[in-house]
Amino acid sequence: MSLSTGPIFMSGAGHVPHGPGMTTKIIYFMVNGKLEKAEFGCDCSAADVKDLFRAAAEVEPHHVLKMYNWRGSVVNISPRLEANTPDSCYRLEAVASDLHSVPMPPELDSMEHRLNHLETKVIEDVGKTPDAIFELKSQVESFKRKLESVKHLSWMGLFKGDGNQHLPKTPLKARTPQLSVQEEHQRVRMKFLNMSSLQVTGEVRELLKTPIFDNWQWEEAEMLVLLQVMYTDLDFLTAFHIELEVLQNFLFQVYCHYNNIPFHNFQHCFCVTQMMYGLIWLTDLRNKLGRVELLIMLTSALCHDLDHPGYNNVYQINAQTDLALRYNDISPLENHHCAVAFGILSKPECNILKNLSSEQYKHIRGGMIKCILATDMARHNEILNRFKVLQPVFDFTNREHKEVLMKIMVKVSDISNEARPMEVAEPWLDCLLQEFFNQSDSEKLKGLPVTPFMDRDKVSKPSSQTNFIRFVLLPLFTELTKLFPCLEQHILEPVRRALDYYSDMERASKEVKEEEEEEEEAKPPTGGR
Numbered sequence: 001m002s003l004s005t006g007p008i009f010m011s012g013a014g015h016v017p018h019g020p021g022m023t024t025k026i027i028y029f030m031v032n033g034k035l036e037k038a039e040f041g042c043d044c045s046a047a048d049v050k051d052l053f054r055a056a057a058e059v060e061p062h063h064v065l066k067m068y069n070w071r072g073s074v075v076n077i078s079p080r081l082e083a084n085t086p087d088s089c090y091r092l093e094a095v096a097s098d099l100h101s102v103p104m105p106p107e108l109d110s111m112e113h114r115l116n117h118l119e120t121k122v123i124e125d126v127g128k129t130p131d132a133i134f135e136l137k138s139q140v141e142s143f144k145r146k147l148e149s150v151k152h153l154s155w156m157g158l159f160k161g162d163g164n165q166h167l168p169k170t171p172l173k174a175r176t177p178q179l180s181v182q183e184e185h186q187r188v189r190m191k192f193l194n195m196s197s198l199q200v201t202g203e204v205r206e207l208l209k210t211p212i213f214d215n216w217q218w219e220e221a222e223m224l225v226l227l228q229v230m231y232t233d234l235d236f237l238t239a240f241h242i243e244l245e246v247l248q249n250f251l252f253q254v255y256c257h258y259n260n261i262p263f264h265n266f267q268h269c270f271c272v273t274q275m276m277y278g279l280i281w282l283t284d285l286r287n288k289l290g291r292v293e294l295l296i297m298l299t300s301a302l303c304h305d306l307d308h309p310g311y312n313n314v315y316q317i318n319a320q321t322d323l324a325l326r327y328n329d330i331s332p333l334e335n336h337h338c339a340v341a342f343g344i345l346s347k348p349e350c351n352i353l354k355n356l357s358s359e360q361y362k363h364i365r366g367g368m369i370k371c372i373l374a375t376d377m378a379r380h381n382e383i384l385n386r387f388k389v390l391q392p393v394f395d396f397t398n399r400e401h402k403e404v405l406m407k408i409m410v411k412v413s414d415i416s417n418e419a420r421p422m423e424v425a426e427p428w429l430d431c432l433l434q435e436f437f438n439q440s441d442s443e444k445l446k447g448l449p450v451t452p453f454m455d456r457d458k459v460s461k462p463s464s465q466t467n468f469i470r471f472v473l474l475p476l477f478t479e480l481t482k483l484f485p486c487l488e489q490h491i492l493e494p495v496r497r498a499l500d501y502y503s504d505m506e507r508a509s510k511e512v513k514e515e516e517e518e519e520e521e522a523k524p525p526t527g528g529r
């Protein structure tokens with residue numbers, strides 16, 4: 001019977017022959033944020049199996065153990081536990097064996113202490129515990145039991161300073177039930193590494209090169225495999241001597257450094273990178289730019305919103321956040337995204353650039369900094385106007401021309417949701433508005449200036465989007481299409497269809513609004529004589 005950590009050896013369906021006629025059972029489970037593997041003979045006693053898992057949880061004998069299966073149901077810890085594989089791992093939790101071992105909030109403890117002291121005093125005076133004190137003591141006891149049952153809500157601040165403040169304030173995405181962020185990351189990592197050796201079908205590979213790719217069909221571990229396919233199919237691993245394991249570590253760390261917020265999350269990162277990948281193939285950029293430029297564009301797209309907090313630069317500056325302070329109000333978010341990217345690349349096990357010359361490294365670093373900083377929409381007109389000047393005389397051998405094009409390509413990929421099929425694009429607008437509304441709610445609470453197009457009381461989704469498409473998207477996409485005419489059908493026409501869609505929605509909502517106002521006016525005046 002053994003417990004092994006570190007590299008997990010895949011052992012098939014979970015039963016390994018173990019000496020003559022004896023089979024052992026292999027159980028994979030998460031405990032304390034780590035994936036562990038237990039192995040025990042099927043003739044093992046229930047007590048021994050419990051001891052094995054208690055050792056894994058590193059708890060004392062009196063602690064209660066709870067085992068959850070991948071569906072989140074509690075299962076019995078016994079030799080009959082069903083064998084599994086790493087991507088359907090159990091989760092082992094040690095819960096306190098009794099109330100007294102759970103640290104209660106200091107207020108409750110001091111109240112109980114004062115109550116006991118008072119009871120002692122009163123008993124000295126009147127010889128017995130009066131009903132009032134007895135009642136107070138039972139209320140404290142029942143409150144402690146209730147508090148114990150909501151311990152998992154500690155991130156609401158019920159237990160001050162219990163170290164859980166870092167928990168996500170809005171557990172948005174339906175992650176695997178009750179897994180912590182770290183455990184979720186480990187689950188995704190195991191799934192990613194298990195799948196990465198599988199072959200992606202030719203059909204998916206071709207779909208990946210088009211703007212009609214639907215990100216909503218894929219979960220995060222699969223997206224990591226698809227990102228690996230992008231780097232592989234552009235021959236980056238051979239061209240830049242990138243070891244597959246280093247690329248996988250890099251991609252996994254990028255995934256870990258995106259936050260669980262409505263819009264600027266890992267799914268957005270994947271969409272932007274996939275659109276960039278599609279544009280590279282559609283415009284045949286592989287034959288017009290060097291592979292280094294392609295690596296800069298794809299990796300900039302991948303890293304362009306790393307560790308986005310869900311509150312934009314205006315908020316950072318007005319709220320005088322650490323980021324605004326650190327970057328002197330100059331594109332604080334984009335500077336941060338880029339710094340986090342190079343923080344990841346500074347780890348040797350994640351450094352996909354480590355086998356390049358320092359010349360190449362500097363060139364790629366410089367290119368990524370320019371491209372990521374270019375995604376600050378406050379600079380939109382500056383960059384687009386520069387491109388408009390160069391586009392008619394564009395020279396693919398001119399360094400400055402190429403730099404502006406790379407910035408434009410990352411910008412186009414970043415705000416390109418409306419170039420996708422409507423059923424893929426529209427949910428993204430809802431996610432973005434949810435993030436914007438969260439920000440304006442926070443601005444109202446803090447007495448900060450509220451950005452009008454983020455104010456849930458003022459924004460009309462269709463009219464905001466028609467304006468955005470008309471005045472931001474179409475001019476940008478039109479300019480790029482002048483350089484690559486084939487993009488007319490792939491991104492310009494879908495955006496024109498999106499403009500029609502939201503214009504119709506805007507007209508419909510205006511008609512409804514007018515009808516409501518007419519009904520309001522037609523109503524007899526209420527109240528008064």
Ligand code: PDB
Binds near residue numbers: 377465
């Ligand atoms: C932009 C800047 C920051 C973050 F606000 C996101 F209602 C975006 F008008 N971004 N990316 C895609 C968009 C889109 N902003 C809008 N529509 C998009 O499709 C504007 C819209 C949400 C508005 Cl530009």
Ligand code: ZN
Binds near residue numbers: 268272304305414
């Ligand atoms: Zn973005």
